[in-house]
Amino acid sequence: MKRTLLILFILSLSLIAFKEGQKSLIQIPQNWPKPVYDLNKNPLSKESIELGRVLFYDPILSKDNSISCASCHSQYNAFTHVDHALSHGINDRIGTRNSPALMNLAWSKSFMWDGAINHLDMQSLAPISHPDEMDESIENVVRKLQSSNIYPELFKAAYGDEKITGEKTLKAISQFMLTLISANSKYDKVIRKEEKFTAQEENGYNLFKLNCSSCHNEPLFTTGEFANNGLSVDTTLNDTGRMKVSGSVSDQYKFKIPTLRNIEFSMPYMHDGRYKKLSQVIEHYTSEKYITATLAYELRSPVKLTSNEKVDLMAFLLTLSDKEFLFNPEFSYPKNILLSNSKEKN
Amino acid sequence: MRLSIILLLLFNSQYIHAQEDNGELNLQFNIVYNDVQVKAEQLIIHPETKEQIYIDVLKFYVSNIELRTESASILREPESYHLIDISNPASLRIPIKNSTDHSYHSVRFNLGVDSLTSVSGAMGGDLDPTTGMYWTWQSGYINFKIEGRSSRVSTPNQEFQFHLGGYQFPYDALQEIELKTQSGSIIQINLDLAFILDRIDLSESNHIMSPGAKAVLISEKVARSFYTIPQ
Numbered sequence: 406m407k408r409t410l411l412i413l414f415i416l417s418l419s420l421i422a423f424k425e426g427q428k429s430l431i432q433i434p435q436n437w438p439k440p441v442y443d444l445n446k447n448p449l450s451k452e453s454i455e456l457g458r459v460l461f462y463d464p465i466l467s468k469d470n471s472i473s474c475a476s477c478h479s480q481y482n483a484f485t486h487v488d489h490a491l492s493h494g495i496n497d498r499i500g501t502r503n504s505p506a507l508m509n510l511a512w513s514k515s516f517m518w519d520g521a522i523n524h525l526d527m528q529s530l531a532p533i534s535h536p537d538e539m540d541e542s543i544e545n546v547v548r549k550l551q552s553s554n555i556y557p558e559l560f561k562a563a564y565g566d567e568k569i570t571g572e573k574t575l576k577a578i579s580q581f582m583l584t585l586i587s588a589n590s591k592y593d594k595v596i597r598k599e600e601k602f603t604a605q606e607e608n609g610y611n612l613f614k615l616n617c618s619s620c621h622n623e624p625l626f627t628t629g630e631f632a633n634n635g636l637s638v639d640t641t642l643n644d645t646g647r648m649k650v651s652g653s654v655s656d657q658y659k660f661k662i663p664t665l666r667n668i669e670f671s672m673p674y675m676h677d678g679r680y681k682k683l684s685q686v687i688e689h690y691t692s693e694k695y696i697t698a699t700l701a702y703e704l705r706s707p708v709k710l711t712s713n714e715k716v717d718l719m720a721f722l723l724t725l726s727d728k729e730f731l732f733n734p735e736f737s738y739p740k741n742i743l744l745s746n747s748k749e750k751n
Numbered sequence: 752m753r754l755s756i757i758l759l760l761l762f763n764s765q766y767i768h769a770q771e772d773n774g775e776l777n778l779q780f781n782i783v784y785n786d787v788q789v790k791a792e793q794l795i796i797h798p799e800t801k802e803q804i805y806i807d808v809l810k811f812y813v814s815n816i817e818l819r820t821e822s823a824s825i826l827r828e829p830e831s832y833h834l835i836d837i838s839n840p841a842s843l844r845i846p847i848k849n850s851t852d853h854s855y856h857s858v859r860f861n862l863g864v865d866s867l868t869s870v871s872g873a874m875g876g877d878l879d880p881t882t883g884m885y886w887t888w889q890s891g892y893i894n895f896k897i898e899g900r901s902s903r904v905s906t907p908n909q910e911f912q913f914h915l916g917g918y919q920f921p922y923d924a925l926q927e928i929e930l931k932t933q934s935g936s937i938i939q940i941n942l943d944l945a946f947i948l949d950r951i952d953l954s955e956s957n958h959i960m961s962p963g964a965k966a967v968l969i970s971e972k973v974a975r976s977f978y979t980i981p982q
Contacts, residue, residue, distance in 0.1 A: 446872060523890035526872035530880060534887040544881045571881035575873040650889060652922070652963065 434588035440511035457581030467539035483667035490678030503678030587730035609721025631659040635694025776850035834877035863894025917962025926974035946976035
């Protein structure tokens with residue numbers, strides 16, 4: 406009897422340790438809302454996150470094995486595609502929208518500039534199968550993974566089974582993306598009272614709260630909603646945005662409000678990447694807008710800022726850069742697995 | 752006429768494998784054209800118009816199956832999602848666990864995948880995205896997919912493709928189907944493609960690949976093309 410109790414005690418201890426381990430795989434920042442993503446449906450493990458990371462960096466997801474997720478979502482640019490207004494796919498094909506920066510995705514209610522995707526798990530299906538992006542099918546991806554040298558083993562480590570399915574593949578990619586949390590910028594440290602803003606940043610923060618925060622609200626710096634911010638309509642693309650998904654005229658020219666975190670590194674800006682510089686973005690908001698029926702109420706008249714105030718606002722926006730996120734080795738190319746595999750092949 | 756149909760059905764039931772008698776009730780879906788069983792890629796000729804038809808792909812979801820008895824007791828199949836595929840005969844038969852009572856007088860199921868499941872991320876088994884029944888560019892399951900060729904389609908390749916789905920208001924394409932049944936261990940459910948194809952003007956509309964009013968309209972036609980047959 407005593408022995409049974411002892412065994413039970415040890416078992417329960419190890420269970421507690423297991424739970425603790427799970428928790429620390431991602432840290433929900435203090436005072437942040439509850440994640441939208443239901444982690445109970447896809448319990449995180451070190452092995453699945455690692456599998457997801459390898460998949461994220463492996464061009465095996467594309468039809469001709471030429472581009473990976475990271476091709477258009479590079480870590481040093483807050484996981485977007487610097488220098489490219491519109492996303493580039495295989496054979497240099499060009500898409501119609503700017504690839505979004507990837508971070509804090511556990512808090513996203515919908516995905517894509519028009520919110521066409523309803524769940525993080527399903528998001529990767531879109532670039533995998535889009536003819537202008539990876540031009541591949543998930544069926545074929547699963548076949549390629551199953552017959553590769555490395556994946557059956559990685560799936561076994563992650564799921565206890567070498568059998569690869571679409572569900573497991575997508576959920577592993579989600580796991581890696583869920584770890585991409587950016588919450589250690591200067592702004593965050595100021596909020597946590599670990600650092601202080603300069604006078605200029607402080608003034609910029611106040612201007613931000615007054616003029617920008619109704620759409621880019623803290624701490625995620627987006628409401629996750631859709632808005633028409635008064636950009637002139639590019640008649641070659643004639644992208645109606647959210648209306649394509651909802652079919653509702655009241656959504657015409659509305660696009661997902663992007664986060665401002667790491668904005669210093671996530672150029673170009675806007676859904677079509679028309680602005681290369683942050684100063685152009687501020688210029689847009691302080692100028693007359695392209696008037697359509699759905700233009701955001703807050704932007705009916707231009708934001709009024711003096712040139713000094715614009716500089717202060719910019720100074721605040723730069724405090725949203727999170728170097729620990731941008732250079733976190735846990736998010737980078739998994740050399741140990743992918744490089745050694747490609748060497749073996751050669 | 753009626754007798755000949757019944758005889759034909761009896762003949763058709765030869766296709767159905769003798770089931771192991773484990774007491775389970777089975778739903779058996781039969782894909783027919785004017786009551787005659789059809790297979791993928793087989794030439795079908797319309798008896799009157801002589802229209803020539805080939806079905807290349809036919810897949811659909813049957814979900815949330817419920818069986819009701821006269822006394823209104825209900826057996827709900829748990830985790831009830833089934834992909835029916837004309838090219839996979841095993842998928843046409845659905846054994847219902849714990850259904851030893853065979854006095855059910857009606858069967859109810861959804862044609863398609865409910866909205867809650869549609870927004871809950873990646874799923875496995877019959878709901879795995881590798882089944883080709885999930886839209887990639889806009890989230891949502893394809894409830895019903897039929898692709899083929901018809902001499903009524905005026906394009907050079909004569910193809911028609913209907914991918915019917917959509918879970919969001921006002922274009923929710925999910926259909927609830929309720930059919931009367933008779934006691935017995937197999938419930939035979941026919942899906943008559945003639946009912947669907949004859950009700951669509953293929954020269955006008957031969958291509959639906961996204962949610963919308965048209966998808967809902969045709970989904971309703973599909974739902975009315977299921978019927979149970981006497982044992």
